[in-house]
Amino acid sequence: MNNKKTLVFNTDLDNTIIYSYKHDIGNDKINVEVYEDREISFITKKTERLLKEVNEKVLLVPTTTRTIEQYQRIDLGIGVPKYALTCNGGVLLRDGVRDEEWYKESLELVRDCGGESIEAIEYLEKDVNRILDVRFIENLFVYTKSSEPEKTIEFLRKHLNTKLVDVFNNGVKVYVVPKKLSKGMAIKRFKKLFDDALCIAAGDSEFDISMLNEADMAIAPQKILDICERIDESLNENVVVADDKTIFSDKVLEFVLENCDICN
Numbered sequence: 092m093n094n095k096k097t098l099v100f101n102t103d104l105d106n107t108i109i110y111s112y113k114h115d116i117g118n119d120k121i122n123v124e125v126y127e128d129r130e131i132s133f134i135t136k137k138t139e140r141l142l143k144e145v146n147e148k149v150l151l152v153p154t155t156t157r158t159i160e161q162y163q164r165i166d167l168g169i170g171v172p173k174y175a176l177t178c179n180g181g182v183l184l185r186d187g188v189r190d191e192e193w194y195k196e197s198l199e200l201v202r203d204c205g206g207e208s209i210e211a212i213e214y215l216e217k218d219v220n221r222i223l224d225v226r227f228i229e230n231l232f233v234y235t236k237s238s239e240p241e242k243t244i245e246f247l248r249k250h251l252n253t254k255l256v257d258v259f260n261n262g263v264k265v266y267v268v269p270k271k272l273s274k275g276m277a278i279k280r281f282k283k284l285f286d287d288a289l290c291i292a293a294g295d296s297e298f299d300i301s302m303l304n305e306a307d308m309a310i311a312p313q314k315i316l317d318i319c320e321r322i323d324e325s326l327n328e329n330v331v332v333a334d335d336k337t338i339f340s341d342k343v344l345e346f347v348l349e350n351c352d353i354c355n
Contacts (some may be wrong), residue, residue: 097285100145100347101154101176101278101302103294108142108153108340109134109165116338123248124165134340139168141344148351149291152281153177154274156266156298158191158228179268179298182229182279185314194229196280197272201231204269207256208233211247211267218243231266240265259297260320268355275301291350293343297322303330310346 102108104160110116111130116135124132133144145151154176155162162177162184175184178235181201183193201208211233215225220243223236237243240260247258247267257268274294282288292299292306297318303309309330319326326332333342 097288099278099282099285099288099290100149100151101274101281101292101306102343103274103296103299103302104153104155104157104162104165105132106295106339107293107299108138108167109345110340116340123166123167126164134167135338138338138340138344141341141348142167143167144348145344149347150285150288151230154180154277154292154294154302156274159184163187172282172347176274176281178229178231179272180274180280181229181272183281193280197231198273200276201269204255204271207251208267208269211251211256211258213298214247214250215243215265216259218246223307231272232269235265237265238263259265261296261298273301274296274299275305278305280304291347293346295339298324300324303327306330308350310343 105217112131119136119241120133121136122130122140123134124156151172152174153172156179157177159177159182162175171187173186177184183190208227212225212227215221216237218237219278220237220239221235222238225233225235240263243265244258244260251258255270257270259266278290278292283289290306292302294302295312295315303311304327307329310333311330312333313335316332333339
């Protein structure tokens with residue numbers, strides 16, 4: 092009888108596997124995303140090789156805050172992944188197609204945060220620091236950009252119920268996200284599709300901390316420690332903090348390959 096569990100690799104994309112043109116990852120790189128006729132995201136050639144190895148050995152599931160459209164611009168050279176979690180886990184794609192049942196469950200999860208999301212939109216519409224239209228992504232979370240993101244999120248935190256929603260920024264990008272719409276919740280839900288599969292996770296930002304802690308094994312870059320200190324969060328002992336001597340994407344994939352035997 093084969094009791095071997097499915098091994099899932101839930102990975103963030105931006106700054107974990109792929110890098111924008113603003114980041115120096117050397118000249119030995121491959122373009123993986125084009126937007127408005129511009130090459131905007133890249134991977135190293137080593138990452139390209141390692142991705143193919145990893146894709147043969149585990150179930151690779153991109154797990155990203157990107158929208159469906161933003162995610163589908165990316166071509167990692169491994170074909171369309173069997174599964175992908177987009178919109179911070181609120182939308183599951185199966186062979187590139189939205190799983191409607193998953194999406195309905197996501198809407199149900201965030202239903203009690205609807206009032207906070209509407210209030211956030213109203214506040215942001217009036218924010219003099221806003222530099223992008225306010226977007227209600229798939230009716231799941233709120234997103235915009237601010238020229239003074241710290242001031243914007245400080246205001247939102249004072250006026251919204253932070254027991255229901257998280258308010259934070261990533262550079263100029265500002266988010267209001269229901270607490271139940273976390274990447275950690277997404278992989279908890281996803282594992283149930285495979286009789287509680289084993290999970291390796293990788294990520295680099297505040298969005299990823301819940302996912303890193305929910306995984307059976309995880310890896311993050313050094314900067315995650317500064318993020319955790321700033322927001323008064325902690326990492327579980329299952330999270331390995333990688334050194335910064337090599338490009339993180341390469342380190343991530345080597346880590347997965349080194350630990351594939353945990354499902355045996």
